[in-house]
Amino acid sequence: MSSRAVRALALATAALAATTALAACGSDDDTGAKADTPAGAAAEAKSVRLGYFPNITHAPALVGVQKDLYKNALSGTELKTQTFNAGPAALEALLSDAIDATYIGPNPAINGWIKSKGSALKIIAGSTSGGAGLVVKPGINSVADLKGKKIATPQLGNTQDVALRAYLKQNGLNADTNGGGDVSILPQDNATAVQAFAQGAIDGAWVPEPSLSKMLLESKGKLLVDEKTLWPNQQFVTTHLIVSQKFLKQYPGTVTKLLQGHIAAVDYITGHDADAQKAANAHLESLTGKALKDEILAASFKNLKFTNDPIASSLYTSAQHAQDVGLLAKVDLKGIYDLGPLNELLKAAGQPEVSDAAAS
Structure with missing residues (x-):
């Protein structure tokens, strides 16, 4: 300054x-x-x-x-x-x-x-x-591939959780608040989600930085959705x-x-x-x-x-x-x-x- x-x-x-x-x-x-x-x-x-x-x-x-x-x-x-x-x-x-x-x-x-x-x-x-988005396993190539998968968010109702649920609904998939529906959304704090993804216990997570970069660089995940691309002027x-x-x-x-x-x-x-x-x-x-x-x-x-x-x-x-x-x-x-x-x-x-x- x-x-x-x-x-x-x-x-x-x-x-x-x-x-x-x-x-x-x-x-x-x-x-x-x-x-x-x-x-x-x-x-x-x-x-x-x-x-x-x-x-x-x-x-x-x-x-x-x-x-x-x-x-x-x-x-x-x-x-x-x-x-x-x-x-x-x-x-x-x-x-x-x-x-x-x-x-x-x-x-x-x-x-x-x-x-x-x-x-x-x-x-x-x-x-x-x-600085937020959906990181998934390499074999997931489209939103349709998320059906039947386990995806983590930091907490029910938090900013990333709402973003994921809205994205799924806009693409014809549903998820309830108990982990059921087309996609199972699991509330996990960011550190737990990073570890679970590395161990293969979840298929992906909608997370903020630096968890997003950790999943991409350390666990070789794939960025399926960069959230900024969903917004005006990114x-x-x-x-x-x-x-x-x-x-x-x-x-x-x-x-x-x-x-x-x-x-x-x-x-x-x-x-x-x-x-x-x-x-x-x-x-x-x-x-x-x-x-x-x-x-x-x-x-x-x-x-x-x-x-x-x-x-x-x-x-x-x-x-x-x-x-x-x-x-x-x-x-x-x-x-x-x-x-x-x-x-x-x-x-x-x-x-x-x-x-x-x-x-x-």
Whole structure:
């Protein structure tokens, strides 16, 4: 990120803080506003609790934490982090007030919106596009060949699970939620699916990176469906950043600074690819005890696009897909985005603003 962009983001953050209405202040507990918040400034929390996954699709979080980009942006506010292995767990933590913000996939965010009747969360930034698909055994050459096969997804109702079920339905195949139907869909966490595929216990899996590249490069799988080919402009939301509405209302200044760190992380990845890969891998190793092989790391990054754009149109389509396969009732997603603070920062940095429109 250039020094000019950093200065612009800092100025935008200060401007937003000065013009945002003051939330309740004077509390000095762990999530309260700083006691010395000046009159007329946006309230800031003593700490912010951020969730993310030990996964390359969450690279902005990995790099941002590893390179202290959030810490630098948050200045006096302490960053507390917590990692999760699946979207539903991260969502539950947000709903139970165990975290304040998290990187997460589209379908768990939609589920949280429904569960809370639109009161629990806001999507405040994009993060990652692409990097998911269906890897199968070499002998499977078409969607028709999937009939009678066992295909894994990370979790029932998660983003990749919905994508697989929608794809099967669009191609005349059915799958129920108990593993029955034309195709048996088995919920397995990504690490288990990678191992099961290597051992021949499953015929394939619809997974995100780096599991996708592991199956292709280590187990000689075949990419039957690259999910980006199913979307307009080959872009769809894989990961975005959400925040609890309660925290957003109480501490808009802190949320703006968190976004400043997020933008810095996305800019760092796009401008320093090799070093960003090293930083992400180093943080992965610190979280899991094991770094990715260089070829897996490089393939994963190549298959992903890191962006501040939440690609809102794909979120609405994902919701429709979940409805079509019976995993979601009809839902009104109006109001799920709050991109105002992000766009103020992007505008100040000379970057394109992003949209929450249903159609691209």
